[in-house]
Amino acid sequence: MPKVTLLINCKDKSGIIATVTNFFHNRKGNIIYIDQYVDTEKGIFFMRLENEFSTEYDIADLRVEFDEEIAETYNMNWKLFAEERILKMAVFVSKYDHCLYDILGRFKAGELNVEIPFILSNHKDLASIARAFDIPFYHVPVTKDNKAEAEAKQLELLKKFEVDFIVLARYMQIVSDQLISEFPNNIINIHHSFLPAFAGAKPYHSAYKRGVKIIGATCHYVTAELDAGPIIEQDITRISHSHSIKDLILKGRDLEKIVFSRGIKLHIQRKTMVFNNKTIIFT
Amino acid sequence: MPKVTLLINCKDKSGIIATVTNFFHNRKGNIIYIDQYVDTEKGIFFMRLENEFSTEYDIADLRVEFDEEIAETYNMNWKLFAEERILKMAVFVSKYDHCLYDILGRFKAGELNVEIPFILSNHKDLASIARAFDIPFYHVPVTKDNKAEAEAKQLELLKKFEVDFIVLARYMQIVSDQLISEFPNNIINIHHSFLPAFAGAKPYHSAYKRGVKIIGATCHYVTAELDAGPIIEQDITRISHSHSIKDLILKGRDLEKIVFSRGIKLHIQRKTMVFNNKTIIFT
Amino acid sequence: MPKVTLLINCKDKSGIIATVTNFFHNRKGNIIYIDQYVDTEKGIFFMRLENEFSTEYDIADLRVEFDEEIAETYNMNWKLFAEERILKMAVFVSKYDHCLYDILGRFKAGELNVEIPFILSNHKDLASIARAFDIPFYHVPVTKDNKAEAEAKQLELLKKFEVDFIVLARYMQIVSDQLISEFPNNIINIHHSFLPAFAGAKPYHSAYKRGVKIIGATCHYVTAELDAGPIIEQDITRISHSHSIKDLILKGRDLEKIVFSRGIKLHIQRKTMVFNNKTIIFT
Amino acid sequence: MPKVTLLINCKDKSGIIATVTNFFHNRKGNIIYIDQYVDTEKGIFFMRLENEFSTEYDIADLRVEFDEEIAETYNMNWKLFAEERILKMAVFVSKYDHCLYDILGRFKAGELNVEIPFILSNHKDLASIARAFDIPFYHVPVTKDNKAEAEAKQLELLKKFEVDFIVLARYMQIVSDQLISEFPNNIINIHHSFLPAFAGAKPYHSAYKRGVKIIGATCHYVTAELDAGPIIEQDITRISHSHSIKDLILKGRDLEKIVFSRGIKLHIQRKTMVFNNKTIIFT
Structure with a gap:
């Protein structure tokens, strides 16, 4: 019906x-x-x-x-x-592959009810994964000098493919204000810390330095202020003094994958609303 | 309003x-x-x-x-x-005091919106706690020979004080079928395992013997079949080979207190429904 | 050094x-x-x-x-x-692909320091995954009538490739006593419940029926008694009345992958000892 | 022996x-x-x-x-x-009673192998609890004008009773540098957030405002820099948009009690070492 x-x-x-x-x-x-x-x-x-x-x-x-x-x-x-309208989801990546593998694996298994018109990256490293999953891959390099041009290219692709929302699967570039304003509450990021702790770069290094006993991951909508958008989902895992930064990164990978996919699913099922920079999550 | x-x-x-x-x-x-x-x-x-x-x-x-x-x-x-009608909650205990202390502490702090007309026990050990919290204490010993009489006494007290529901705070006697049928879905027990694992007596000993890596506690409504009633709430904590049975009991105490109080609160707020021996928990 | x-x-x-x-x-x-x-x-x-x-x-x-x-x-x-001796790990599968994908992804990412001489299955369904990861795939069907023959074929392959240990990545056949006795504490299974709760087939269906509020997964060594071997690792995730059996299966998949890979890593790092049907896990 | x-x-x-x-x-x-x-x-x-x-x-x-x-x-x-040397633990409190109740309950139950020579507070509110547990209570008010005097009084009591370490059970005053330097790595605080997120006052209000999906508590040694000392133990609990600040405070109370008592136990058992503003926790 x-x-x-x-x-x-x-x-x-x-x-x-x-x-x-x-x-x-x-x-x-x-x-x-x-x-x-x-x-x-x-x-x-x-x-x-x-x-x-x-x-x-x-x-x-x-x-x-x-x-x-x-x-x-x-x-x-x-x-x-x-309900019959399937959302179109673009995937932005850089060099880390674990979140991309996880999303595509779930997509293929029927867990994520979306279309994926393309994967976009500022590096070429993950092109072979896109190929293996038969999804178009666009390489849009970003440098200090070509930012405006790269953004224009991104927007062109997003419009051409009528993309509904974007997931940043460890995309290591800051997304432009214009992109954010064209996709309000429709750009989903995975941050590898328990926000607001350890915003910014290298959160595992900061967590190691601070000596926390728990690390986390946060899936959130992207807003103009870095790592400060509405939080969709968070989770944590226990660590100890004996874990090196490399251990944290490995443990964090599993966490990132799970928190990210949970956040994406909530969005796809239209179970999120944003108000006052916070989410209401319907269950 | x-x-x-x-x-x-x-x-x-x-x-x-x-x-x-x-x-x-x-x-x-x-x-x-x-x-x-x-x-x-x-x-x-x-x-x-x-x-x-x-x-x-x-x-x-x-x-x-x-x-x-x-x-x-x-x-x-x-x-x-x-909403203005405050429920009357009877507390049944035996010798363990941790759940009783926890309930009374929360009660006094205003966390549990109930009246506690009395505490009933088959032992005298915890009478002083009842006194410290100014709550009437009834000692109703249960032996092989006086079961019928003890049950009659229990029912008499429950009726006299117009009790709405009963919480078994580590009450170590099996509750009679008559009591269960007079308080359907109104007797709340805390079981010190992750049901259905380790039903029955001495679950920490069984958990130790089996070598599980996680122990749990289960808050459930009491039904005629032992430890098989509708589950209201469960939670767990990690253990390792290095924990003795005594360690499990200590760790379990914290778990029991928290799971029990969560279950009781859900009941007080009328957030539970029972159907087909399962609970629907409204959030 | x-x-x-x-x-x-x-x-x-x-x-x-x-x-x-x-x-x-x-x-x-x-x-x-x-x-x-x-x-x-x-x-x-x-x-x-x-x-x-x-x-x-x-x-x-x-x-x-x-x-x-x-x-x-x-x-x-x-x-x-x-330390320089790399263990040889055989992977047994049937039709479910999520644990296989997860293991091979981690293997490829360098998380699992092993060789994988082959993947063996009683079905042909997952052959293409083996091919994609460039690992030999052996189809050894098991029927009521060919059990002895199938076991002989399994043992032959295990010996030929000098396999050190076997992981059962949702392998849906009961492993023979002979295989168990030739690989004592060297066959690792992932069971999709919080053992000892819901041993045997269809644990998610049983969990749904019982109305538990938490589901689990258990990684254990295989012994002659089904689902009763020494537990290496367990973990859980919360569920509610609103989750269907299908939801439990989906949620459980993530859990199975993580618990299984943690158990396999502990084994590879020789951090497990078995005594008295329990594990000591060194950290 | x-x-x-x-x-x-x-x-x-x-x-x-x-x-x-x-x-x-x-x-x-x-x-x-x-x-x-x-x-x-x-x-x-x-x-x-x-x-x-x-x-x-x-x-x-x-x-x-x-x-x-x-x-x-x-x-x-x-x-x-x-081992036969029992540590002497002073308890500092202000007006919140939940951590004090919890510590004294565990103390009485034999969980904490210490002597408690006295409870000290800058308010009189909790004197009756001290009396109920038969522990001397000292009221040392702290105002803008009497800080030096109050600190002198604290130090005098700590020396007179040969106190080994101090636990700050939601003590709402900043501890003086002199006290910290006389009890290095021997003052244990419970902070009601997942540090380093929400350091300082009113962390539950900040957590509510930020819209996090998880709240935490942190037990740490006190150093001169506020809320930045070596972390002994942390834990978290899930929340949702539907929880008010009051709900967070209530949920947080349970968390604070558990995390605090775990940290205190590790200290009593001499299972903590501090190096480089981080703890090594032996298990």
């Missing part, structure tokens, strides 16, 4: 849930999932809802109707997705 | 959410929390909802109306709680 | 550590790692020691000398490894 | 282990535990060793002999403890 997913947030008011559920009920819909959360401090209402229709429907019409009947009244931020 | 919490389960059908949310909307209610789950395998719908009324309401009337207008139609299992 | 690793266990007695450390000191060795453990309940002493020699040495001579000077006196079980 | 524990660190050289183990062997000692670690980056050797003597020995003589025969040669930092 055709299914839609609705995400909304707005100023909290009485009656929103009843109004929205009636909207679908009146169209012979069956709500199969509803989850809501109120940020009582800021007075904001958030909701995620999945609805199955017993008959065909037109997503464009539905959007117009929802907007006119409900969204305008409540001054909502909202998105309505048709 | 007066608040009610509704828990329902019934055969899954279209329109339940809209119908229920309208019920509250029509009475000037404001739904501040809704969470729902469908067991697609069995076709069962579950929902937990919190509603605030802007004016006074009568809980008895509300129950009658909900029953007639909705519950009968959908053949629901349901409960409607007024 | 040439390095040896010594593993010993014997009845606990005074002076073992001094005696052993002197043995290496007298040969111009430098002990760079020592870890020891006493099972006080059984009175057994365990030790792992790494020693670097500043000059060349002959491992065969060293073994004879250690045996005569020390091991006989203390009636030790002991093994002395030269 | 009389037992001693030895902790050493020194520049790494060949033969240290044999030399030290012989020292005890020659005195009819039996080494029952040995653990060692080499910081290969800095070239430093660390060792912890427990030895049982079959006959009486004089700890003062042993120290002189060890110093002359071994420590001077290798230019070691070392400590030799007689």
Whole structure:
């Protein structure tokens, strides 16, 4: 049966849930999932809802109707997705291969319900992996002198392939402000530390130096401020004094893969909303 | 503002959410929390909802109306709680004091929104703790020969004090079938293993013998079958070959306290439903 | 510098550590790692020691000398490894590919210091993966009628390639007693549950049915009794009522990969000893 | 049997282990535990060793002999403890009671092998807890104007009672440099965040604001730089967007108690060494 997913947030008011559920009920819909959360401090209402229709429907019409009947009244931020629409995900990499291998392995196993139109890298090293998985690979080198040009090339590719969101699988370049503003809350990074601890470069070295007993990884949306975007998912693993920096890097690889893939899946399933530089994660 | 919490389960059908949310909307209610789950395998719908009324309401009337207008139609299992009603929790103990200390410490700190009419034990050892916390203590010894009499005494106390639910804080006697049937899904036990591993007596000894690398604790509702009731919460901690049984017991104590208190809190907040010997835990 | 690793266990007695450390000191060795453990309940002493020699040495001579000077006196079980000797690891698989992909990815990345002479399977499904990683693949089907023949073929391959140990990467056949007795504590299995809970087939289905809040994976040495061998490593992940069996299987895959690879690494680094059906894990 | 524990660190050289183990062997000692670690980056050797003597020995003589025969040669930092010597632990608190309750509960249960000569606080609020556990309580208020006087009073009490180490059970004052220099690596603090994230005041508020998915607690030795001392132990717990600051504080309390008590136990068992502002934790 055709299914839609609705995400909304707005100023909290009485009656929103009843109004929205009636909207679908009146169209012979069956709500199969509803989850809501109120940020009582800021007075904001958030909701995620999945609805199955017993008959065909037109997503464009539905959007117009929802907007006119409900969204305008409540001054909502909202998105309505048709489930059959598969997102297009671009993968940016540099030289590290473990996150790329992991994503492609999961993609091939059917875990990630996306299309991957291309892999883009500022180095050529991982081209053979792209080839092995039959995915186009674009080499867009980035140097001090060609930044503007490289960004233009990136944007051109993203538009040409109608990419919905980008995952930075250990992409070691800072993403341009323009790219960020064209893909708001649609660029996902994996940072190899437990943010906000050890932001910036070489977090495993910093963790080793500080003598922490636990290391972490953080999957977050990219914003203009480095490593400071909304956190989607984090996890940790225990270490001890006996672990060298090399050990931390090895242990961290497993962590990065898992945290990254969890974050990507939440995004694909439209289970994330961003507000006030934080995420609401529907479960 | 007066608040009610509704828990329902019934055969899954279209329109339940809209119908229920309208019920509250029509009475000037404001739904501040809704969470729902469908067991697609069995076709069962579950929902937990919190509603605030802007004016006074009568809980008895509300129950009658909900029953007639909705519950009968959908053949629901349901409960409607007024938030101002504080649950009465009896604590059963034997000789181990760590879970008792932990519960009473949390109770005193305001973490557990209950009344504790009494502590009951088959031994006198912990009477002084009850005294220190100013809670009545009843010593009901249990022997092979006085089982029926002891059970009668227990039931008498539970009725006299209008107890809502019982927590077994390492109570080392098997609870009678009659008690279980009078308090269905209202007797909470902490078992010192990761069930279903190591059910029964001396789980730390069994864990040591088997050489596991992780030990656990399980908080569950008590049913007629020993250690086989619906699981509310579990957690684990890592161990190694170098830990003796005594070490496991010590490490396990911390685990038991935390898992037990989490389970009790979920119950107090009416965030648990039982179906098919499993729990649905609303978050 | 040439390095040896010594593993010993014997009845606990005074002076073992001094005696052993002197043995290496007298040969111009430098002990760079020592870890020891006493099972006080059984009175057994365990030790792992790494020693670097500043000059060349002959491992065969060293073994004879250690045996005569020390091991006989203390009636030790002991093994002395030269670090330059790379272990040969055979991989047995059936149809699931996630553990195989993970092992081969780590192997290729240099995480696993072994040779992999071949992959063996009772099905043909994963042959292409072996080919992609350039490792010989042997298809040895197992049916009710050809068991003896299949086992003979397995043993022939294992001998021909001088295999040191076998990893069962979700190999779905029961390994023969003969194979187990020819590779004692050298067959490593990954079981997709938190043993001893849910031994046997379909543990995720059993976990779902029981309604546990945590699932696990167990890496263990294979013994004649199914899923009852010495546990090398375990880990867990949290689940909830909302996870279907399919979700458990997906979540479990990540767990299986990590727990399996940790167990294999401990074995390769000779950090495991087995005694009394339990492992001592040196760190 | 009389037992001693030895902790050493020194520049790494060949033969240290044999030399030290012989020292005890020659005195009819039996080494029952040995653990060692080499910081290969800095070239430093660390060792912890427990030895049982079959006959009486004089700890003062042993120290002189060890110093002359071994420590001077290798230019070691070392400590030799007689097991029968019970450490004296002072507890500093302010207004929060959860860590104090937890420590005293464990103390009473025999988990912490120390004497507690007194509890000191800058507030009177927790005096009744001290009284309930029969431990002297000293109220030493700290204001802008009386700092020097308050510190003098603290030092006087610590000397009078021959205190070995101090635990800051959520003591909300900054400890003076003089106190730190008189108790180097002997003041243990619990910080309610996953350091180095959220150092300083109100870490739960900062964690909430940043939108992290995990909160932590850190037990560390106090040094002159705030929240930057050697980390003994850390642990974490998962949170979500739905947790308020109050929820974080509640969840954090359990974490603080456990991490703090683990750190204190490691210190009491002399399983910690500090080097280069990091801890080596022997297991």
